[in-house]
Amino acid sequence: xxxxxxxxxxxxxxxxxxxxxxxxxxxxxxxxxxxxxxxxxxxxxxxxxxxxxxxxxxxxxxxxxxxxxxxxxxxxxxxxxxxxxxxxxxxxxxxxxxxxxxxxxxxxxxxxxxxxxxxxxxxxxxxxxxxxxxxxxxxxxxxxxxxxxxxxxxxxxxxxxxxxxxxxxxxxxxxxxxxxxxxxxxxxxxxxxxxxxxxxxxxxxxxxxxxxxxxxxxxxxxxxxxxxxxxxxxxxxxxxxxxxxxxxxxxxxxxxxxxxxxxxxxxxxxxxxxxxxxxxxxxxxxxxxxxxxxxxxxxxxxxxxxxxxxxxxxxxxxxxxxxxxxxxxxxx
Amino acid sequence: xxxxxxxxxxxxxxxxxxxxxxxxxxxxxxxxxxxxxxxxxxxxxxxxxxxxxxxxxxxxxxxxxxxxxxxxxxxxxxxxxxxxxxxxxxxxxxxxxxxxxxxxxxxxxxxxxxxxxxxxxxxxxxxxxxxxxxxxxxxxxxxxxxxxxxxxxxxxxxxxxxxxxxxxxxxxxxxxxxxxxxxxxxxxxxxxxxxxxxxxxxxxxxxxxxxxxxxxxxxxxxxxxxxxxxxxxxxxxxxxxxxxxxxxxxxxxxxxxxxxxxxxxxxxxxxxxxxxxxxxxxxxxxxxx
Numbered sequence: 001x002x003x004x005x006x007x008x009x010x011x012x013x014x015x016x017x018x019x020x021x022x023x024x025x026x027x028x029x030x031x032x033x034x035x036x037x038x039x040x041x042x043x044x045x046x047x048x049x050x051x052x053x054x055x056x057x058x059x060x061x062x063x064x065x066x067x068x069x070x071x072x073x074x075x076x077x078x079x080x081x082x083x084x085x086x087x088x089x090x091x092x093x094x095x096x097x098x099x100x101x102x103x104x105x106x107x108x109x110x111x112x113x114x115x116x117x118x119x120x121x122x123x124x125x126x127x128x129x130x131x132x133x134x135x136x137x138x139x140x141x142x143x144x145x146x147x148x149x150x151x152x153x154x155x156x157x158x159x160x161x162x163x164x165x166x167x168x169x170x171x172x173x174x175x176x177x178x179x180x181x182x183x184x185x186x187x188x189x190x191x192x193x194x195x196x197x198x199x200x201x202x203x204x205x206x207x208x209x210x211x212x213x214x215x216x217x218x219x220x221x222x223x224x225x226x227x228x229x230x231x232x233x234x235x236x237x238x239x240x241x242x243x244x245x246x247x248x249x250x251x252x253x254x255x256x257x258x259x260x261x262x263x264x265x266x267x268x269x270x271x272x273x274x275x276x277x278x279x280x281x282x283x284x285x286x287x288x289x290x291x292x293x294x295x296x297x298x299x300x301x302x303x304x305x306x307x308x309x310x311x312x313x314x315x316x317x318x319x320x321x322x323x324x325x326x327x328x329x330x331x332x
Numbered sequence: 333x334x335x336x337x338x339x340x341x342x343x344x345x346x347x348x349x350x351x352x353x354x355x356x357x358x359x360x361x362x363x364x365x366x367x368x369x370x371x372x373x374x375x376x377x378x379x380x381x382x383x384x385x386x387x388x389x390x391x392x393x394x395x396x397x398x399x400x401x402x403x404x405x406x407x408x409x410x411x412x413x414x415x416x417x418x419x420x421x422x423x424x425x426x427x428x429x430x431x432x433x434x435x436x437x438x439x440x441x442x443x444x445x446x447x448x449x450x451x452x453x454x455x456x457x458x459x460x461x462x463x464x465x466x467x468x469x470x471x472x473x474x475x476x477x478x479x480x481x482x483x484x485x486x487x488x489x490x491x492x493x494x495x496x497x498x499x500x501x502x503x504x505x506x507x508x509x510x511x512x513x514x515x516x517x518x519x520x521x522x523x524x525x526x527x528x529x530x531x532x533x534x535x536x537x538x539x540x541x542x543x544x545x546x547x548x549x550x551x552x553x554x555x556x557x558x559x560x561x562x563x564x565x566x567x568x569x570x571x572x573x574x575x576x577x578x579x580x581x582x583x584x585x586x587x588x589x590x591x592x593x594x595x596x597x598x599x600x601x602x603x604x605x606x607x608x609x610x611x612x613x614x615x616x617x618x619x620x621x
Binding site for chain 2: 062114125289290298
């Protein structure tokens with residue numbers, strides 16, 4: 001047990017180190033660098049939020065875009081139509097995402113494997129269709145442009161540093177929550193469910209309720225980071241908000257990095273997001289989908305060779321080494 | 333008007349049946365969850381388009397090429413996904429998802445994202461009483477019915493078909509009985525993917541195509557398979573017709589943009605409240621265990 005806790009202490013340490021490293025970016029004033037950093041941290045945060053639900057429980061959601069989009073529309077409509085500050089809108093967006101998660105959970109969490117994934121894809125598509133259809137409220141497929149009025153209250157800034165700082169805070173919050181959950185009863189319940197849900201249920205774990213909590217926490221953070229991103233790019237539209245591609249990216253960044261580990265999504269995001277931006281700018285508009293080919297090939301490769309992802313494989317290796325050294329010291 | 337909608341829905345559903353049969357077969361025989369199925373429809377559409385562009389062959393004549401290409405793509409899928417068969421379903425989803433991204437964006441590289449179509453061969457429509465039927469659609473439907481009939485004949489009366497049914501009934505027992513399961517998996521993949529590609533070629537005679545069109549067909553294929561009950565081939569057939577009708581009727585009464593929402597909602601409701609499928613317990617033979 002003590003080794004379990006001390007292991008988690010090292011998690012906090014790594015988390016602090018990574019955040020310090022990333023916050024070095026605040027010293028830069030180059031907008032291009034900061035944009036890359038913001039996008040990277042954005043994808044790290046979405047993937048980490050996805051990981052809380054899907055990495056720990058093994059339920060594959062390909063519809064986190066539904067939570068993301070709903071929250072973006074909530075906060076943006078509150079801001080543009082009723083002039084409510086995005087700071088409150090962010091919270092409101094997170095909460096509506098959570099409510100949607102409650103609905104999804106009650107309906108769909110009893111589904112497993114491909115069927116949960118399909119239901120979440122279908123849900124995202126339904127919401128996208130509605131967002132296009134009810135154009136009186138949502139502005140239709142044209143989307144909504146958020147007026148550029150830089151001020152702290154509007155959460156719109158002239159420079160990129162404050163936005164980057166906010167993203168960093170959110171990433172830290174999500175990581176801390178993940179670490180906290182992974183050492184809590186909820187976390188161990190979730191892992192038990194992932195490994196074998198029938199055994200977990202027979203041990204008295206309420207499978208449905210634990211998964212529902214995880215889904216709600218996960219969707220809340222997804223929603224919050226979505227609203228933050230909307231305030232950064234100042235534009236939302238149905239195809240971008242309720243995008244299956246973004247949901248798939250959240251899933252595969254997390255899986256390539258190592259789903260069900262605290263830092264897997266972070267590793268995946270830091271590796272993949274800059275690669276994506278680099279490929280996009282390098283190949284330009286002539287080869288617009290080329291970066292997704294890379295994503296696809298990497299995903300297939302990772303699943304076929306190291307299905308536990310980078311972090312999962314590395315930590316298994318470290319554990320193996322630790323066992324060996326402990327055995328060696330025990331022999332003395 | 334309703335009659336008109338039902339007739340055109342049935343014609344559309346006949347083509348959908350091809351893709352849902354293929355998906356159902358692969359899911360039944362190999363217990364393989366294919367999330368790239370719709371992308372093979374897209375690939376079939378582009379193969380038909382390319383054969384028209386290069387040899388001016390309409391899909392009515394280019395189908396052998398499309399079938400050949402389909403076998404190639406099926407073997408590619410099998411090669412990539414072989415090691416995940418009989419393993420965790422999540423890995424199968426993720427591998428096929430990766431493959432779907434690769435396929436979509438490779439096609440995007442070569443053909444760009446604009447809609448491609450083949451000029452209509454006949455163009456006129458037939459009038460039957462009060463119902464107008466597009467000639468293209470009718471021919472596509474008849475071909476689809478012939479293929480479906482051939483498929484069911486193959487599954488029911490040939491040795492290979494019997495072996496496929498046996499494997500989908502009980503994989504472990506079939507292995508013990510000496511059935512070459514490792515050989516039957518690629519056969520099921522080939523049959524399923526070729527059906528999807530042919531469906532694509534037929535759809536190409538009526539609809540334009542674009543690289544991302546596969547995601548929609550993927551969902552349609554899964555919706556029909558779930559509605560029909562997993563692994564029930566006949567169920568998949570009926571629900572494909574039902575989805576076709578549902579699409580045209582709701583498209584007319586609710587507007588074209590809401591027609592997908594209707595069957596996605598139906599899909600979620602069936603998944604949640606009737607996961608055994610709409611027709612379960614109506615005396616249909618299961619293909620899956």
